[in-house]
Amino acid sequence: MTCTEFLQLLDDLIDDAVSTTLRSEVEQHLQKCGHCEVVFNTTRKTIEIYRCHEIYELPADLRERLHTAIMDRCRRSC
Amino acid sequence: MSTIQSIAGQNEQHPDVALVERVKAGDVSAYDELVRKYERQIFRIAQHITQNREDAEDVMQDAFLKAYEKLDQFQGNAKFYTWLVRIAVNESLMRLRKRRTGKMVSIDEDLKTEEGSVPRDFADWAPNPEQNYNQSELAGILRKTIQGLPHGFRVVFALRDVEGLSTEETAETLGLSVPAVKSRLLRARLQLRERLSRYFKRKTAPTAQHGAPSGIDGALAQPKGN
Ligand SMILES: [Zn+2]
Numbered sequence: 001m002t003c004t005e006f007l008q009l010l011d012d013l014i015d016d017a018v019s020t021t022l023r024s025e026v027e028q029h030l031q032k033c034g035h036c037e038v039v040f041n042t043t044r045k046t047i048e049i050y051r052c053h054e055i056y057e058l059p060a061d062l063r064e065r066l067h068t069a070i071m072d073r074c075r076r077s078c
Numbered sequence: 079m080s081t082i083q084s085i086a087g088q089n090e091q092h093p094d095v096a097l098v099e100r101v102k103a104g105d106v107s108a109y110d111e112l113v114r115k116y117e118r119q120i121f122r123i124a125q126h127i128t129q130n131r132e133d134a135e136d137v138m139q140d141a142f143l144k145a146y147e148k149l150d151q152f153q154g155n156a157k158f159y160t161w162l163v164r165i166a167v168n169e170s171l172m173r174l175r176k177r178r179t180g181k182m183v184s185i186d187e188d189l190k191t192e193e194g195s196v197p198r199d200f201a202d203w204a205p206n207p208e209q210n211y212n213q214s215e216l217a218g219i220l221r222k223t224i225q226g227l228p229h230g231f232r233v234v235f236a237l238r239d240v241e242g243l244s245t246e247e248t249a250e251t252l253g254l255s256v257p258a259v260k261s262r263l264l265r266a267r268l269q270l271r272e273r274l275s276r277y278f279k280r281k282t283a284p285t286a287q288h289g290a291p292s293g294i295d296g297a298l299a300q301p302k303g304n
Contacts, residue, residue: 047239058121063117066138070139075106
């Protein structure tokens with residue numbers, strides 16, 4: 001397996017959508033190729049960090065205000 | 079997020095179906111429940127696309143109102159949430175267009191960049207690198223980094239990886255093909271990784287430990303994941 005082939009599989013690897021045979025080929029490549037190993041681990045980490053940290057927080061008071069406004073508008077519309 | 083990737087099988091009804099039926103029958107309180115359930119996600123998606131707090135507030139309100147008014151057109155076999163997200167994405171793109179008056183905004187814009195299609199930075203990251211920053215520093219880094227993506231990549235990443243929609247749902251929501259979503263997702267992921275590397279890579283040549291226990295010990299003591 002080449003680095004380019006690995007890169008093409010990256011998304012499927014992250015989503016765990018790779019067959020067992022292909023997976024072992026990937027593991028063989030990763031054992032020899034430190035660059036791809038780093039890319040694999042840090043890309044996974046990137047996704048995890050974005051998933052676990054709220055970057056656009058909706059503060060409770062604003063949430064309540066918007067919620068009330070939405071429901072008021074819905075009630076008026078019918 | 080777990081609400082989206084429902085474990086429920088095909089023949090088990092998604093709880094939203096009953097709520098939608100109640101709304102259609104005139105029960106506004108059922109809509110109140112749906113709004114409460116999804117308002118944070120919709121706000122987040124609107125922020126991701128518009129990059130503007132006021133616009134996101136407007137989009138959130140308009141999207142829920144529009145969904146309410148058009149609920150008759152909602153087909154029960156689609157998921158309410160993805161249908162709602164599609165409305166919110168369209169509203170967000172309209173806002174973006176208004177801001178850049180006269181300029182067409184589509185999700186196909188600005189995608190010619192080659193950046194990120196090939197990784198360049200191979201430095202390994204520190205273990206749990208996000209813990210080297212406090213909450214607001216980290217949020218600032220993550221915002222700044224994702225804001226630098228072309229919005230056609232940003233929205234795919236936001237829906238697929240942050241909100242947890244499937245590739246097919248993301249494609250349907252954005253009116254893109256599955257291969258187009260896949261290629262954008264890979265580029266988005268790689269670009270973000272590349273840019274975050276600047277903040278998260280392991281500091282080379284660690285200086286002598288002057289009895290600072292927070293470093294290595296602290297890192298090792300961290301529980302996996304959070
Ligand atoms: Zn490689």
